[in-house]
Amino acid sequence: MIFKPRLKDLKTIGFYLGKIILGLAFTMALPILIGLCFGELNPVLDFVLSILISLVLGFLLIIFCRTEEDLNWVQGMIVVSTSWIIAMILGAIPLYLSGHWKSFLDACFDAMSGFATTGLTLVQNLDHISYAHNFWRHLIMFLGGQGIIVIALSFFVRGFSGAFKMYVGEGRDERIMPNVINTARFIWMVSIVYLILGTLALGITGIFNGMQPANSFFHGACIFMAAFDTGGFAPQSQNILYYHSIIYEIITIVIMVLGALNFKLHYHLWSGNRKEIFKNIEVVTLCVTILTTFFIVAVGLAQLGSYPNALVLFRKGFYQLISGHTGTGFQTIYPQQFLDSWNPLALCGVIIAMALGGAVCSTTGAIKMLRIGIILKAFKEDLKRIIMPDKAIVIEKFHHIKEIFLEDKLIRSALTITLAYFVLYGLGTLVGMFYGYPFLEALFESTSAAANVGLSCGITSITMPAGLKITYIIQMWAGRLEFMSVFAIIGFLVAVIKGK
């Protein structure tokens, strides 16, 4: 029998949602500072309005839903999934007010794309957008990459046992520190240290490339946030092509790869355990899949003769590939070139890379390397069982921070999530085909949205049907939260309707 949620449950959910909304409201103060620095009054007003709306909503929820109750698992999951939808709506308000988005749906699309670190965009006339709005586009990637819940846990929520439930609900199930709030703070510390270093590196490169110093450091910070959080937005409409710089491309590759690594691995590397990087199953799997998918891309590009020599082929092919594999979505080619200059084989290489993703407990989306590694190990174990005598005991282990025995429970979990991602990729492809797009293009864009990548072959545009925009929003949301929270909210809605 399904129980109908009680008012007490709704109040508990509402109370914690209110706290998260307040956290989000405070983050909007940063673009206001940027706007004031650059003397942009109307953009500042857009953010003042958005903050006030968020504060009103947040305080109302806190006042009317005040509770001393802690969250249970289902409530924690629902808080997470709902807070992402609310964040999308509130985050879209300043974007829409800027006038650079055709409709509120388009602004919501970009807000979800930002928070989910996807990078697909429907912005118009990006080259004339204000610094404040541009900064917000990148900041929401930074916030979403660490996790909206991680922000709340780090700064606005004092220790309570429901914290871990919300943390898990956001697609993270690894504790770096024994305490989940310290884990959240560590994630922030790593990100901010890299933010400073990355911004400096990109800013200085920008100056050497001929950019104005203020603009160069602004771009550096934005590009860092989009790269480390494997987002893919860029301050200018040409994305990374704007900079015309190989150094810029190399730095962004390094940042993208850093963003695709597990925060737990960062912790061990920072603690001096550098050998971990050579043994870790995720790093090994990532290297293997990068090499394999790049081989596919390179063969495809060579077949078509798209690029004049091997070096150019490597530069263009590897950049889009690594950008797709890490789930970033930076491009050094125009979206249409994927269709004109890349053949189906090369596109398939990128699609596979996008579908696989980076490490768990990182800022990437998609299936992720730990699961791929576990599935490959399971295949190996089964092959061994077939080859070896019946009496032989086959035990498979893998190294992920420590030696872990490959148990059926782990394999089942990895396969379930992998299957869920395949279903999500497939559903988006079907919707794309329903709207008349060819299979490969629909698959490319659907995988990019669901895996939170952001590479586009041209489907994502303001003229795209509203139904497809909503489909991609749902894909980005479900893909980022890794299904658990999404299933929980579906179950909750069923309970509201059918429960007794």
Next chain:
Amino acid sequence: MKNKFKFIFLLILFFGQRLVLAQNLNSDDLIKQARQYDGQVVTYSGEVIGDVMRRGEFAWVNINDGNNAIGVWIKTGLTKEINITGNYKAQGDFLEITGVFYRACLKHGGDLDIHAQTLHKISSGKIIEHKLDFVKLEVSFILLGALFLIWILSLFKRK
């Protein structure tokens, strides 16, 4: 006179294709039909956006025609004509560029770009004045009032 015609005929015969293609093309044409225009002299016009990135004797200028922006590799001397570049506060100079279009430029790591030969400023850019939006200001004050009421409500609730 006869020799003049002969000369013009020969000119058309040898450079005909190039002369025909040096028509004003938009970025969509160039990107979608990149193979067709690869290595050809084209004319492209649009607004200068972002930074003029000087790299020694040459510079990168990104020109947006309203659909896409394309990178133009241009002699630094020619960039002196550029006074205003497009951003939130300014409409950049509107330029017409004639140069060789490359689908995957060997010199620039495979970028799709144009190596400019000539630059002609069609119109000068201008500073955009953004007037304060009083409607937004009024709504902000209303919301501020609402927030104040909520604060009072919270005080009553606590009591």
